Amino acid sequence: MADRVHPGGDSPPATAPPAAATTTAATNSPTKPSPPPGTYVVQIPKDQIYRYPPPENAKRYQKYSRKNRRSCSFCCCLCWILSLLFLLALLLAATAGVLYLVFRPKALDYAIESISIKKFNLNSTANPSQLTTTISPEFNVTVRAHNPNSKIGVYYRGGSSVAVSYAGAELCAGALPAFYQPAKNVTVFKTVMVGEGIRLSRDAYLGLMGQQRTGEIPLGLDLKVPVRVKFGSVKTWTLTVKVGCDVAVDKLGVDASVVSNKCRVRALPWKSI
Structure with missing residues (x-):
């Protein structure tokens, strides 16, 4: 009995379906740039991010923080002094007015x-x-x-x-x-x-x-x-x-x-x- 031999052009290519699947996936999803070799990408939630000054700027950060605290204290003290002086001026003016009305100097x-x-x-x-x-x-x-x-x-x-x-x-x-x-x-x-x-x-x-x-x-x-x-x-x-x-x-x-x-x-x- 003679074997049947199929012509090469009539048999479907074995790799055709995977190529189509790859093309469809590339079309449906956006392309992301790949990181350069030797690097790692770590994703951290925003609520867990804390800011710290780098070691070389830690002293400068402390210095500015102390200055801000001293500046705030000085401003508060100055405001209190000015308020007391203003109150004293009002009391003196009121006293002088009363004396003038009573004694008519x-x-x-x-x-x-x-x-x-x-x-x-x-x-x-x-x-x-x-x-x-x-x-x-x-x-x-x-x-x-x-x-x-x-x-x-x-x-x-x-x-x-x-x-x-x-x-x-x-x-x-x-x-x-x-x-x-x-x-x-x-x-x-x-x-x-x-x-x-x-x-x-x-x-x-x-x-x-x-x-x-x-x-x-x-x-x-x-x-x-x-x-x-x-x-x-x-x-x-x-x-x-x-x-x-x-x-x-x-x-x-x-x-x-x-x-x-x-x-x-x-x-x-x-x-x-």
């Missing part, structure tokens, strides 16, 4: 009632040909202090100063007495001021001589007095009252008369004598 009033001048004889001690003239005058000044307040008293304390000047040059200096001035009171006190070895320039000497002939010599009188103000039964801390007076006299003698005077008063909330 008024400024003190000062005036120069009389001036007696000794040892200021320009005719006998001065020489117009010289550039300077040396004098040692003595001033006896009477000051009138008026407290117009109805509920406020004033304690004049020690350590005051008073000076007389001409054209900006001080002629003599002294001090005021210490006393208490009650409300609605007028107090007249005297003070003696002495100058030693005062040198007058030639221009000042000639100016004094000319103004003495006209009968109006301008002088300046400055007072600095430490006081304590009494509001009812409460006394304040020591503050300074400054008084500046522009005074004019008719002559430089014992019987000199005050031609005009005008005083300005300024109170400072601290002691600066």
